[in-house]
Amino acid sequence: MIMMAKNHKIIVYYDGSCPACVKDRNNYEKLAGKKAFDVQWFDITGKESELLSQGINPHKALTELHVRDSQNQVHVELDAYILLMNKVPKLKPLAWLISLPVIRPIVSNIYHNMVIRRLEKEGRL
Numbered sequence: 001m002i003m004m005a006k007n008h009k010i011i012v013y014y015d016g017s018c019p020a021c022v023k024d025r026n027n028y029e030k031l032a033g034k035k036a037f038d039v040q041w042f043d044i045t046g047k048e049s050e051l052l053s054q055g056i057n058p059h060k061a062l063t064e065l066h067v068r069d070s071q072n073q074v075h076v077e078l079d080a081y082i083l084l085m086n087k088v089p090k091l092k093p094l095a096w097l098i099s100l101p102v103i104r105p106i107v108s109n110i111y112h113n114m115v116i117r118r119l120e121k122e123g124r125l
Helices: 021-038 048-053 058-063 078-085 089-099 104-121
Strands: 010-014 039-043 066-068 074-076
Touching: 010 021, 010 078, 021 039, 021 066, 021 089, 039 066, 058 104, 066 078, 074 078, 078 104, 089 104
Parallel strands: 010 039
Antiparallel strands: 010 066, 066 074
16 A cells, blocks of 8 residues: 655655664754644654555665655655755755755765665664
8 A cells, every 4th residue: 555645745754763863853843843744754664565565665765765745756865855855944945955966966975875884884784
């Protein structure tokens, strides 16, 4: 069964077993205020079959942020972050910045290296 994002809600697939990811979620919710209600959080931990049933590769979900929009389209990596940040006025400038063609590949490379190092250190990769 594919989860559907309802109305203007988005679904964020996050690693709930990652303390930094949980902290990022909490920080986002604080910054978002009432807009936090527009986001549904889905902890991917131990949910490989559910992810597969939704058309999401569990390994990719672990190594790249995935966000499903209200049109049921899945956005990955920086596109997912940009979509998520654009929901919060305070984060829109950062979303714009990381979407710039010169900045985007640099941020993407840093992001991937950080995630891979974290997962290797935790023995999950």
